Amino acid sequence: MKTYIDQLGFSHTFETSPKRIISLVPSQTELLYDLGLEENLVGITKFCVHPYHLKSTKKIVGGTKKVNYDKIRDLNPDIIICNKEENTLEIVEELRKICPVWITNIITIEDNFQMISDFGQLFNCRTESQKINDKLDFALTEFKKFVKGKPAQKVTYFIWKNPYMVAGSANFINELLKLNNFENIYDKGERYPEIELKKIRLDGDPDLVFLSSEPFPFKEEDAFEIGRFTHHAKTVFVDGEMFSWYGSRLLKAFEYFKILHSKI
Template sequence: MKIFKDQLGREITFENTPKRIISLVPSQTELLYDLGLEKSLVGITKFCVHPYHFKATKTIVGGTKKVHFDKIEALQPDVIICNKEENTLELVEKLSEICPVWVTDVITFEDNFGMISDFGKLFNCRTESQKWLDKINFALSDFNNYIQNKPLKKAAYFIWKNPYMVAGSNTYIDTLLQLNHFKNIYENGSRYPEIEIKKLRLEGDPDVVFLSSEPYPFKEEDAFEIGRFTHHAKTVFVDGEMFSWHGTRLLKALPYFKQIQERLAF
C-alpha cells in the first residue's frame, strides 16, 4: 500500500499501481499517452482530441463538467484524473464515491514538471517521465536563450466572447505570456476577468491582442470589432492548445512560440 499526495495536497492511497485510468482533462490525456500509458487509459472526454485515434478506441464518458456516471462506473477505474480548473469540486466529490480521484493544479512550470513527475511515480513509469522532463527542460533552456533579448510587449489574451473574457493573473496562460516577454495588461485582475473592449486603451493599450482558438473560436469579424478599440495593436490568432494545455504539450509549444515571435517581428 502506497500513499501519494496530489497537487491539492490530498492524500490518496493505492494498494497497487493503478491500471485502469479515466482522464477528464484533455491535456493530461495527451500526457498519459506520451508516458506510454495508452493501454491503461480506458475512458476520456469528448474534448480529448489528442491523440486523434482515441476517439475510436477509448470510451467517451462525457465532457469536463458533465459526465455519464454510469459509463464511468462500468469501466471499473482504479483512478480518475481531474484538474482544479477544468473540473468542478462537486464533480470530484461525486466521482470519489466510485474510486480515488487525482486532482492536478498547474499554473507555473514547476507545477507542470511536478505533475509529470507525479504521474511517473503514480503509474510506475518513472523512466519515461524523466525522459520527458529532460527534453522539456532542454527545450525551455534553448527558448530562454532565444527570447532573452526580445523586447517586452504589452498583451491581452482573449478566451471568450459575449461577454468578452481574457486570461488574467495566476493562470498557466499568463505564465506562458511571461515566458514570451509579453506583459499581460490584465495581470493584476482576477484569473479570467470579463472586460469591456471599449476600455482596452485605458486598461493598458496593448501592443498585441491574442485571439485564441479555444475555448471560444474567434473569427476575423471579432478581430475587426476588437481592433476598433485599440491604438496600434497587432491582432494575432493563436492555437489555444499551445497556450493552455499542460503536460508534454509544452515541448510542442516552444517552436510554435518562436513562429509567433517571428511573425510579430516581420
C-alpha cells in the same frame, strides 16, 4: 501499500499501481499517452482530441464540466484524473464515490514538471516521465536563451466572447505569456476577468491582441470588432492549445512560440 499526495494536498494510498485510468482533462490524456499508458486509459472526454485515434478506441464519458457517472462506474476505474480548473468541485465529489480522484493544479511550469513526475511515480513509468521532463528542461533552457533580449510587448489574450473574457493572473496562460516576454495588461489579480472593449486602451493599451482558438474559436469578424477599440494594436490569431495545454504539449509549444515571435 504506497501513499502519494496530489497537487491539492490530497493523500491517496494504493496497494498496487492504478491500472484502469479515466482522464477528464484533454492535455493530461495526451500526457498519459506519451508516457506509454494508452492501454491503461479506459475513459476520456469528448475534448480529448490528441492523439486523435483515442476518440474511436476509448469510451467517451462526457466533457470536462459534465460527465456521465453511469458510464464511468461501468468502466470500473482504479483512478480518475481531474484538474482544479478544468473540472468542477461538484464533479470531483461525486466521482470520489466511485474511486480515488487525483487532482492536478497547474499554474506554473514548475507545477507541470511536478505533475509529470507524479504520474511517473503513480503509474510506475518513472523512466518515461523523467525522459519527458529532461526534454522539457532542455527545451525551456533553449527557449529562455531565444527570448532573452527581445523587447517586452504589452498584450491582451482573449479567451471568450459574450461576455468578452481575457486571461488574467495566476493561470498557466499568463505564465507562458511572461515566459515569452509578453506583458499581460490584465495581470492584476483576477484569473479570467470580463472586460469591456471600449476600456481596453484605458486598461493598458496593448501592443498585441491575441485571439485564441479555444475555448472560444475567434474569427475574422471578431478581430474586426475588437480592432475598432484597440487602434494601433496588432491582432494575432493564436493556437490556444499551445498556450493553455500543459503536460507533454509544452514541448511543441516552445517551437510554436519561436514561429509566433517571427510573425510579430
